[in-house]
Amino acid sequence: MDIAISVQNVSKNFGEETVLSDVSHDFEEGKIHGIVGNNGSGKTVLMKCICGFLLPTNGKILVNYKQVGKDCDFPENMGIIIETPGFLPGLTGMKNLQILASLKRKIGRDTIYKTIERVGLDPTMKKTVGKYSLGMRQRLGIAQAIMENPSILILDEPLNGLDKSGVEQMRNLIKGLRTEGKTIILASHNQLDIDELCDTVCEMDAGVMSVVRE
């Protein structure tokens, strides 16, 4: 199977502090890869490095065989949700996604409409994002990540703030995305999410990555 993301000897320091220490791992295409670890273990930093927001102090990251930060600023064809998704609070969810979609012009209003429905929100809702609950915002964040049909998804705690039925709905959505052949990297504190959803599991501890399940 092809490698979608290859992390090669990546270290990341913030001043004197080492957050990632010589991390190497290949993420195969079409699978859900789980990353577990305590707060501050380096999960989010690794994800930000994969997305190109943070540049590794040492090592390199290849996404679809292109080196992030060298061959491209940010990987193409990648959808993300990292930390609390930020939207313009004065606009509706639909309008927020339309603004983001206009940057690439890959999709139209209909696709956005269907994606919002797919994550369990009402696209016709007049409520502005400022009045959304955390769970609704999280769903909208997932919608913006998947709306342009990217082949890779980076999901950092995507089920945060969702109620029980919301979690179940999102789990089914993520499983559905796998059957569509997408590569997903999922970070979660919830062991059940990892056990149920992920094909492979890695653990981060003090910036060091170890494989838990191949």
Add this chain to the structure above:
Amino acid sequence: MFKIRQICSVAMYNFRKWRRNPRVFITFALAFILCFLLSDKAVNFAKEYKTSMQIMEAFIWSFEDANSILLASLLLVFLFSDMPFITSGTPFYLMRINRKTWLAGQVLYIVLATFIYMLFILIATSVVCMSDSFVGNMWSQTAAILGYSKAGNAVALPSIVKTLEMNTPYECMATIFLLMLLYSLLMALIMLTFNIRKGQLAGTISVFVFTLFGLILKPDLIKAIFKLPERLAYKANVAVGWLSPLNQATYHMHNFGYDRLPRLWQTYIIFGVLIALFFILALRSIRNYNFNFTGTEG
């Protein structure tokens, strides 16, 4: 064309965040108070002499002075203190464009926001003197008294005869507006570049140093350093006119044909080159910038 749309979209995103942003309201409220305080002297002078004013004169007399330009620009720094404007919504933009396009969008926002701010100052000073003013393109009696009788010196209003004789009020207003805009843009871009390269504290310090340089660099300092005799004092004036960015931004510190101070077009080129230089430096710096976004906008 597509890139231009992306750049405009990034700039527009920042403007959308003006809604409900207390810092924007505070900046503009303080700017209005500043305009009121600065133009109050001219308005009171006109009232005292029972003369009218040309509607742009309050702006011209208030911002023909280096200190006023400095104060107005520093208020703008307050608006831009969180450059390069990274929020939890930034990653969604970044993933759909590239670093340079994103930064170009930020710079477009800075240019437009500075223009809007300057326009607000112009309108605010006009509003302050509106009750007793006219719109015709000629200097008022108030201006004539202030300039020719040296009464301007007495009330600390920099109404210079040179200004009155070389230009009409609207031309003069446009020149001062442009000089202030360029000075503020240069200050903002210096801050942006240092914010990206060395962090927000360094950005703030860079503005402080830039401002201090303009404040300290006075003819007396040059005279003292080079021990110039009084007969060569004009050389110190000319040197300061060229070296101090604040003097470059001051209308009457320019050459209108009878001294060696910088000409207006030379100032425009100097500011233009420096702004372009810092823009290029910022573009180069963004390549290695680590985006650290936290918090939420909602």
